[in-house]
Amino acid sequence: xxxxxxxxxxxxxxxxxxxxxxxxxxxxxxxxxxxxxxxxxxxxxxxxxxxxxxxxxxxxxxxxxxxxxxxxxxxxxxxxxxxxxxxxxxxxxxxxxxxxxxxxxxxxxxxxxxxxxxxxxxxxxxxxxxxxxxxxxxxxxxxxxxxxxxxxxxxxxxxxxxxxxxxxxxxxxxxxxxxxxxxxxxxxxxxxxxxxxxxxxxxxxxxxxxxxxxxxxxxxxxxxxxxxxxxxxxxx
Numbered sequence: 737x738x739x740x741x742x743x744x745x746x747x748x749x750x751x752x753x754x755x756x757x758x759x760x761x762x763x764x765x766x767x768x769x770x771x772x773x774x775x776x777x778x779x780x781x782x783x784x785x786x787x788x789x790x791x792x793x794x795x796x797x798x799x800x801x802x803x804x805x806x807x808x809x810x811x812x813x814x815x816x817x818x819x820x821x822x823x824x825x826x827x828x829x830x831x832x833x834x835x836x837x838x839x840x841x842x843x844x845x846x847x848x849x850x851x852x853x854x855x856x857x858x859x860x861x862x863x864x865x866x867x868x869x870x871x872x873x874x875x876x877x878x879x880x881x882x883x884x885x886x887x888x889x890x891x892x893x894x895x896x897x898x899x900x901x902x903x904x905x906x907x908x909x910x911x912x913x914x915x916x917x918x919x920x921x922x923x924x925x926x927x928x929x930x931x932x933x934x935x936x937x938x939x940x941x942x943x944x945x946x947x948x949x950x951x952x953x954x955x956x957x958x959x960x961x962x963x964x965x966x967x968x969x970x971x972x
Contacts, residue, residue, distance in 0.1 A: 743939055752791040756788050757960075759788060797921075847907070874910045881895060893909060
């Protein structure tokens, strides 16, 4: 599929990836002491990180509709799901030793995998219902919390009274909301019927990161940390 809708989608993913790298580069600057350690707690960076996460999840919903809106292609779905779930497990394993702030038991990749399963239901719902469900999940983030959901095995719900200590925490409440909104909006706009021209060489190059977002997500931070360590070693 080479229509303009997919060019736009890959460009959006590329932009989200660039923003993510900028955020993590700044995080690493603070981590290694090159800037004020409290930088990442400033409001701008707090909301910037959440905007990036929401963008990724929204694009997951849009992509889900594009790929399966006319009928779920089960083999393709489970192949993609297995890749994301395996990547999420790899992040959890690596975070046990490498991530400041605690192991990542339910981060952005875990949320993407879980939201993809929820999205299967949303594919068959009328788009107003899907958008209403997204709004309800988002609103639930300001609702009550319950100690019953504090155990680690229920961390994915986002309903725990005590926030778990994690380097990255992206529970389904409220983070399923942007994914479902992506499904609902894509269905409402019928973007699977849009047509466009094949991408130019420049656009094809610009969309390269967006077409390989999972691997870039996995390797960018180890590369950044490696470069920081190399810089420190070279200047020691």
